[in-house]
Amino acid sequence: MEAQRSGEDGRIPADWLYSRKMRWLIFLGLAMVASFALLWAWQTVAALVEGRFEYLWFYLPAFLSMAAVSVPGLEVIRSRMRTRARVGSCELRPEGTAITANRLHALLLRSYLLLGTVACLAFSVGMFTGVYTFPMTASQESLFPFLVGALGVCCGGYVVLLATGRLRNPLIVCTPTELRVRRGIETQSIEWDRIAGLEATSLREYQRNSAIRISPANPDALTIDRHYRGPFSGVLKSPPAIVAKADQFEVGAVPLYWFLRYYLEHPDDRRELADGRAVGRLLRGELVS
Template sequence: MSVLDLPDPDEWRRSSRFAAAAIVACIGVALAYLGLGAAASTCGDYLTLAVTIGFSAFLILFASAVLLIMLGRTTSRTVSDATGFTVWPDRRTTALILAGSVAAIPSLLVFVVAAPLGAIEFAQTRALQTVWAGAAAVALCTVMYGLLLAWRRGGIGHVKLTPAMIENVDVRSERALEWDDVVDVAAHAESRRAPRAVVLRLRDGSEEIIGMADIYVPGGAGLYWLVRHYWKHPGDREELVDGRAPKRLAEGKFDLST
């Protein structure tokens, strides 16, 4: 069975509706911002135009990344060596997310500086000039910190499996845990909403969530069944360091029992 033909877990059925709604919302807000900025520029308000261009670019690039994921137009990137089997996010999706984040930085910076001075058209009230400016400052620091971490880690995240460990890395954190600590591999998180997630339920009652499985493998089901297979079959884990894991993933040869 091809990895593209693997069945989705039942818990994932509604995630496509959420992705479609996110795309529509992002495009709608981006167009509204562009219209606002264009109108402001006719009056010589180029600071507002600069802010809206950056915000719109971020939203459009983010929506494009989500669209690629939703349509299954992603490509698996894997590395198999003596240290383990690593799955990386799709290259194009990663580029869109990073480009959108970079595009947002100048706009956030302009907004943080200019909004409190009343120089941004859509932030004329005192509350917007203070609360929004503060929120933008937090967002600016978050984006810059996330980009720094992405640069240091060589990407926005990865999942690495070894015979002994599972490593889950994203832009926020880096976590590693032993297979023996995992009591179940599920497709639904109890602690928070996580569409198309691979959820490792741990012996201490907590959960480790590998989010957005479809950014790693088209559709995401391949990553779910990959992790679940090696959790259920410890005897197969040597494949993770001897070069056989990529073939198993490509052919979708996993234990699909629940």
């Protein structure tokens, strides 16, 4: 199977050039988030100065949550633009070579969800009890506490699902015989020899994620381990192919693409995935064509 190359840089898959150029959209979104963080920071200071300490249950978590949510966007851009694997982004485990998601993103995810839960519930309870007063119309006062409270419940539920392992951070594990890709709700596994194709593609979400699509030779080639047991689990369908959002991984989207392609096309070298040589080759940049 032929690798996708761009005329601009032979290392960059052609379908990823647009997402790399449009990274300014993420910067624009981050600027909007940062403006809200500054607003809540200002309100936090004002509440402290004016002695309105009960408002800190809303303002302070809202500020910290908005500040924390900005970091994953920056990490996505860095992973999307990286052409050399980052040290510490992959490791040898007993089952094979593991490529982990961005650790800082994984840490902050629970933090800003938990802070968001506190802020939303504090706002909702404060409005219902009359402790909080904001310049709103009568219809807004009757509607916003329900909407913000529902958002807080959703954030809290997400935290519980992460804490109990029903939702998990992305992970790719490569063994000499199979490839395993874990996403939030499930882990998909496929034997290397049953992969029909591997291509770089762009997903039309989050400013076109740089993604890697791994197509099975036949539908029964995929093995699925569903670890999500929560609301709507019965209606969630597994995709017919493995799709990994490459810019969620700390190693970098481009190094990850060439790493997977190399071991797909070189079956005799797959034993390196079990003895640590694959990790060394990835970190030294030997596999980026």
